[in-house]
Amino acid sequence: MNGKNLATTAALITGMLIMNNSSSSVAFHRSTTNPKKAMANLNIGVTGVNSTRFGASNRFSLDLLHLNLQKLESLRNLEKNWNGYESDPIDNKIIDFAKEFIAKLAIQPQVFPTGRGTIQVEKHFDENNFFELELSQEVISIYSRRNNQENEVEVNISEMDKIIEELNA
Amino acid sequence: MPDKMLPDISSEEHLFRGVPRIQWDFQHNRPSSAIFKDSKGVSVDRDYKRKNDECIKRLLELRDFVGVAKIKVQKVLEINASVFYKPTPDNIYHSEIHDSPHKINIGGSKAQKLRDASEVVYCKF
Numbered sequence: 429m430n431g432k433n434l435a436t437t438a439a440l441i442t443g444m445l446i447m448n449n450s451s452s453s454v455a456f457h458r459s460t461t462n463p464k465k466a467m468a469n470l471n472i473g474v475t476g477v478n479s480t481r482f483g484a485s486n487r488f489s490l491d492l493l494h495l496n497l498q499k500l501e502s503l504r505n506l507e508k509n510w511n512g513y514e515s516d517p518i519d520n521k522i523i524d525f526a527k528e529f530i531a532k533l534a535i536q537p538q539v540f541p542t543g544r545g546t547i548q549v550e551k552h553f554d555e556n557n558f559f560e561l562e563l564s565q566e567v568i569s570i571y572s573r574r575n576n577q578e579n580e581v582e583v584n585i586s587e588m589d590k591i592i593e594e595l596n597a
Numbered sequence: 598m599p600d601k602m603l604p605d606i607s608s609e610e611h612l613f614r615g616v617p618r619i620q621w622d623f624q625h626n627r628p629s630s631a632i633f634k635d636s637k638g639v640s641v642d643r644d645y646k647r648k649n650d651e652c653i654k655r656l657l658e659l660r661d662f663v664g665v666a667k668i669k670v671q672k673v674l675e676i677n678a679s680v681f682y683k684p685t686p687d688n689i690y691h692s693e694i695h696d697s698p699h700k701i702n703i704g705g706s707k708a709q710k711l712r713d714a715s716e717v718v719y720c721k722f
Contacts, residue, residue, distance in 0.1 A: 562705060
């Protein structure tokens with residue numbers, strides 16, 4: 429599924445499914461479609477809906493995903509010097525890749541453009557538990573700390589699914 | 598404005614960097630470490646005996662930054678990053694932070710440590 433289709437479908441699902449963040453209940457509106465099946469077809473955070481990942485089943489948020497997809501889409505409008513320091517625009521391929529990447533995460537991170545034309549995906553749970561990934565056209569640079577164990581590594585983008593599996597674990 | 602600045606930046610000096618809205622981490626009310634990732638070197642303004650207000654004012658005159666962060670040169674060196682004074686015709690204070698003397702691109706770990714060692718001296722919110 430390409431980035432555009434993904435964004436459109438995610439936006440549609442956002443209209444159908446509202447996650448209640450104060451409890452793990454899920455409210456469905458205007459559709460008799462089984463959202464779990466819809467999510468499974470999309471391969472978006474299926475486990476997030478029922479999961480106890482990170483000790484909470486209610487952290488998966490389609491609203492946050494939708495906001496992130498919107499922010500990533502807006503990066504297409506960044507022109508040269510968007511940061512005031514002669515930065516280059518962000519390549520569309522990297523934006524598409526980032527959209528695909530975050531859609532597969534169980535917990536929505538924050539996304540930021542960098543001055544070197546890459547996109548940073550980061551989530552800080554606390555000082556000793558976080559991940560920061562830098563997505564480019566060829567590699568994913570990962571800097572993470574889990575339970576005070578620091579890790580910095582670069583992997584090929586073909587390893588994306590493995591990385592996602594690890595982040596969602 | 599000084600006529601001629603010393604090419605060596607003192608470890609007691611501070612380096613200032615403007616933060617655009619799209620790189621501001623609203624969840625933690627701080628800049629993202631993404632501000633320290635630039636393939637041409639991270640541009641900063643050295644203070645060269647200027648007060649905070651003067652350094653901030655100059656940056657805000659250039660651009661509608663939502664924040665300004667400063668970091669002491671000594672902290673940059675402790676993180677094993679490098680600082681170079683590189684004045685331009687438009688900016689005699691212009692300097693750059695690199696990963697090391699031989700590598701420009703700053704890695705994820707150093708970028709985050711630089712952010713953590715920085716102090717926000719101006720915030721629009």
